[in-house]
Amino acid sequence: MKGHTAILEGSRAVAEAVRACRPDVISVYPITPQTHILEDLARFVASGRLKSQFVRADSEFSAASIVYGASAAGARTYTASASQGLLLMTEVIYAMASTRLPVVLTAVNRTISAPITIQPDHQDTMSLRDTGALQIHVESLQEAYDAHVQSFRIAEDPEVQLPLFICMDGWVLSHSYEPVTVYPDEAVAEFAGRFKPVQMLDPKAPLTYGAYADQDVLMEYRYALMQAQEKAKGKIRAAAKEYREVFGNFDGDLVDPYFTDDAEVVLVAMGSMVSTIRSAVDELRAEGQKVGLLKVRSFRPFPKEEIQAVCGKVPVVAVLDKSLSVNSGGVLATEVKGALYGAPSSPVVVPFMAGLGGKEVNRKVIREIVDLARRAADGESPVPETVWMGLDHRFFDR
Amino acid sequence: MMELPLGGVCGAGESKKLETGKWRAFRPVVDKAMCVKCGRCADFCPDSCMEIGPDGAEVNLYYCKGCMICMRECPVNAISKEVEVK
Numbered sequence: 494m495k496g497h498t499a500i501l502e503g504s505r506a507v508a509e510a511v512r513a514c515r516p517d518v519i520s521v522y523p524i525t526p527q528t529h530i531l532e533d534l535a536r537f538v539a540s541g542r543l544k545s546q547f548v549r550a551d552s553e554f555s556a557a558s559i560v561y562g563a564s565a566a567g568a569r570t571y572t573a574s575a576s577q578g579l580l581l582m583t584e585v586i587y588a589m590a591s592t593r594l595p596v597v598l599t600a601v602n603r604t605i606s607a608p609i610t611i612q613p614d615h616q617d618t619m620s621l622r623d624t625g626a627l628q629i630h631v632e633s634l635q636e637a638y639d640a641h642v643q644s645f646r647i648a649e650d651p652e653v654q655l656p657l658f659i660c661m662d663g664w665v666l667s668h669s670y671e672p673v674t675v676y677p678d679e680a681v682a683e684f685a686g687r688f689k690p691v692q693m694l695d696p697k698a699p700l701t702y703g704a705y706a707d708q709d710v711l712m713e714y715r716y717a718l719m720q721a722q723e724k725a726k727g728k729i730r731a732a733a734k735e736y737r738e739v740f741g742n743f744d745g746d747l748v749d750p751y752f753t754d755d756a757e758v759v760l761v762a763m764g765s766m767v768s769t770i771r772s773a774v775d776e777l778r779a780e781g782q783k784v785g786l787l788k789v790r791s792f793r794p795f796p797k798e799e800i801q802a803v804c805g806k807v808p809v810v811a812v813l814d815k816s817l818s819v820n821s822g823g824v825l826a827t828e829v830k831g832a833l834y835g836a837p838s839s840p841v842v843v844p845f846m847a848g849l850g851g852k853e854v855n856r857k858v859i860r861e862i863v864d865l866a867r868r869a870a871d872g873e874s875p876v877p878e879t880v881w882m883g884l885d886h887r888f889f890d891r
Numbered sequence: 892m893m894e895l896p897l898g899g900v901c902g903a904g905e906s907k908k909l910e911t912g913k914w915r916a917f918r919p920v921v922d923k924a925m926c927v928k929c930g931r932c933a934d935f936c937p938d939s940c941m942e943i944g945p946d947g948a949e950v951n952l953y954y955c956k957g958c959m960i961c962m963r964e965c966p967v968n969a970i971s972k973e974v975e976v977k
Contacts, residue, residue, distance in 0.1 A: 593898030654897065692900055699903030706899055707913075713895055 496674040508533030510641035513681035517568035520548040520559035526575040553578040557585035564594040567693035576603035590625025595648035603663040612851025613663035619816035626656040628793040632767035634671040643732040662765040722794040747796035749788040756785030762813040773859035797832040811866035841870040847882040915957035917972040923947040925969035932961035
């Protein structure tokens with residue numbers, strides 16, 4: 494399908510996708526940490542281009558609670574936040590997932606204070622890793638647009654019914670401009686479908702959300718979340734496949750391997766860093782270096798089998814992390830290692846802390862990572878627990 | 892196969908079916924011959940598990956959690972406790 498290509502800001506690309514998906518209720522906390530996504534949506538509502546209930550809340554906790562209630566009442570719902578705002582939403586996100594409410598949320602990834610900052614990394618959404626919400630990371634503005642168009646039908650699928658985060662790096666994606674192809678509203682609305690809740694609040698047939706449960710079924714509800722996320726894998730793939738059939742330009746999936754088949758080193762990463770790695774891989778391939786990239790697009794559900802399939806074939810895997818579990822290491826690296834442990838064939842995994850707190854990761858850094866990973870895996874010295882890229886050692890070496 | 896309600900969502904008022912008394916370590920036992928039906932136990936019971944019947948105080952063991960406030964408050968010591976054996 495022919496779309497209209499324009500130079501758009503990341504936030505605007507998201508707002509265009511969300512508008513065309515026609516959410517019934519949007520609730521946001523309008524002050525920092527917030528992005529232009531909500532400003533654009535507010536403008537659409539004010540001008541009549543979007544017929545949503547737009548509720549400005551007094552905090553992210555309230556914003557999340559408002560979309561919680563609206564979703565329970567059968568509305569298609571959307572919210573957006575970042576950083577500390579996501580932390581303030583945490584309690585509600587757990588409840589959303591457990592009571593199975595398919596709220597779509599744009600998580601503009603920014604780190605967590607202190608020190609107080611506005612720099613991008615994945616510390617915020619990683620703190621919400623275990624809520625039960627789905628988390629899809631995007632690398633470009635086109636993918637941010639495409640992923641939002643796909644998001645509602647994945648979240649609202651009767652077999653899924655879970656909140657879904659589209660994670661996009663702050664500034665690098667949210668505030669930068671790129672050419673984005675936007676598709677006609679009618680086509681997007683048709684693709685997104687309408688929310689058909691399997692149950693909803695109705696004064697005529699009252700329901701209880703958040704009823705008490707004891708040790709006899711509590712674990713069972715956790716297990717049900719595991720199953721729903723497992724089901725979501727197929728739905729994410731199906732949405733991507735149909736999107737390609739309808740709109741023609743994008744193949745989203747749980748992972749995206751790039752030059753991995755014959756690779757000696759594969760770099761695993763998420764978010765905007767992936768496009769930097771992609772261009773570094775092109776550069777290295779042109780020089781004859783067998784380097785590949787495995788983009789983890791869906792962090793939850795976690796694509797364990799796909800990671801095994803790609804990484805099982807290569808000798809060295811470098812995982813680049815933008816989030817830290819203190820005294821354990823990078824969160825993605827830990828999970829990739831977990832996926833590969835006990836797999837039929839497993840590579841040497843070298844974890845890198847790269848881009849934490851907005852630390853620069855350019856092609857030069859990527860090339861350095863490839864060299865370090867090769868050296869770490871040569872068997873001459875033990876594989877380091879985590880390599881901290883760009884760490885200023887003057888503060889630590891005595 | 893049993894069905895787990897999606898998201899634990901249930902009909903309004905279904906919480907009444909929940910047997911909250913199953914945590915109980917002690918069970919209050921009323922000596923009806925001593926009970927003066929003053930209603931003090933019912934007033935103090937935080938779970939409204941005490942009702943004054945024609946023969947004296949009756950304990951609703953479906954909800955009673957065995958806090959034994961009733962025993963402590965009874966002015967004539969008509970309530971004693973027994974260890975709950977399951």
